[in-house]
Amino acid sequence: MTRIESRPAKGHNMNYSFFIDFEGKSGQHKVNDLMADLEKNCLDVMVLNDKKVPWFPRKINELDRSVANILDAGTDLESDHPGFSDQEYRRRRNMFAEIAQNYRQGDPIPRLDYTQDEIKTWGVIYKRMKEMWKQHACDEFNYIIPLLESNCGYAEDNIPQQEDISNFLKECTGFTLRPVGGLLSSRDFLNGLAFRVFFSTQYIRHHSMPLYTPEPDICHELMGHAPMFADPDFADFSHEVGLASLGASDEEIERLATCYWFSVEFGITKQRGEYKAYGAGLLSSFGEMEYACAANRPAGSDMPEYRPWDPFSACKQKYPITTYQPVYYVADSLVRICRFTVDLLVY
Incomplete structure (x- = not known):
């Protein structure tokens, strides 16, 4: 079984x-x-279909197998990557990838000594985002950030250690962080959530362009994702999505991953009549957060489309990955987004 x-x-x-x-x-x-x-x-017994169930982890330590299947090693930079010609940056990327590759589930996350360039890059982003969070982040996020500053070392002049954040999240909601060296498949990433594990990169974008990154980095993970995993409703939602992904078909995984994109990555909720971000793609990008949430449109005249949160619509919606989102789904509250997973799977 x-x-x-x-x-x-x-x-x-x-x-x-x-x-x-x-x-x-x-x-x-x-x-x-x-x-x-x-x-x-039983009152009735029915065979729904004969299908081969894809492999999935049954114990948390089997996530080691998932991490071995990274799609992008995090070290093979494209020629247009800001750090492509920087040998020291590439050496650091290789180091981060090796740490993630050697990590085993349950071990303490290794503590890292970040360089001055890396800390400065983090600081530029953290200072800019902190101003934006006050205006456009959801209440749940703004409640958690001061706790991360006092308990985990979140600061403009310090990159917090993932081990400290992981321990903090575990006390709050049971979630933990796990280092990963690059991009995982949607199936492997979602499977981790079933065990309340969030796969997190440790490398940082190149210092020459602190406000741009072609891939998720530690700024995206720790500023965008990690804080929300301390919120019980958000954590329960992510856990439910993860459980639904275990043994799911490729089509079901695609639906779950797409809904996750429009919620956990680019989700918006409405609080006191204003759009507030809870998705990590917004919480770690001052430009798109302003574009998606600012009422006075300082980001320009382009207007996105806002739709009420509807997972059956969201799971079929196409989306770009290199430009601002043309469509955002707006949830009434974080509690309500948690209630769709089972119905979505049988849809």
Whole structure:
């Protein structure tokens, strides 16, 4: 058996429907015996389909296998990358990738000595974003940032250590961080959330262009993602998405990942009549946060489209990855976004 799930049965008070995935095929002797036994004890038994369930981690230490399948090693920079010709920067990227590769689940996250260039780059972004958060970040985020500053060393002149943040998040919601050397597949990334593990890069963008990065870096991870994992409602939502991804089909993974994009990466909620960001792609980008949330449009005349949060619409919406989003989905609250996962999977 690879999966079992229960939910209240529609139209049958006090009864439950059970959905079970197991290795076997209709017509096999053991499967026929199993069906006969179930029919003796259940109101109805139905085979939905015969499909091969993709591999998924069953124990948290099996995430080591997921991390071995990175799509982008984080060291093979494109020729237009700001750090392409900087040998010292490339050496540092190789070092971060090696640390992530050697890490094993449950070990303390190694503490890193960041260079002055790296700290300065972090500081430029942190100072700029802190001003923006006060205006355009959601209440939950702004409640957590001072706690991270006092407990984990978040500051303009200091890059916090992931081990300290991981321990803080674990006390708050049970989530932890895990180093990763590059980009993971949507399946592997979402599978980690099922164990309340967030895969986080440790490298930082090149110091020559502190306000630009062609890939997620530690600024995106620690300024955008990590704070929200201290919020119980947000953490529960991410956990539910992760659980739904275990053993899911490729089509289901695509739907979940797309909804995650429009919520955890670029989600907006409305508080006191104003658009407030809770998605990491906004919380770590002053330009797009202003574009998405500022009422007086200082970002220019271009206007995005705002839609009410609807996972069935969001899961089919196409999106760009190199430009500002033309469409944002606006949630009434972080509590409500947590309630769609099961229905979305059977959609």
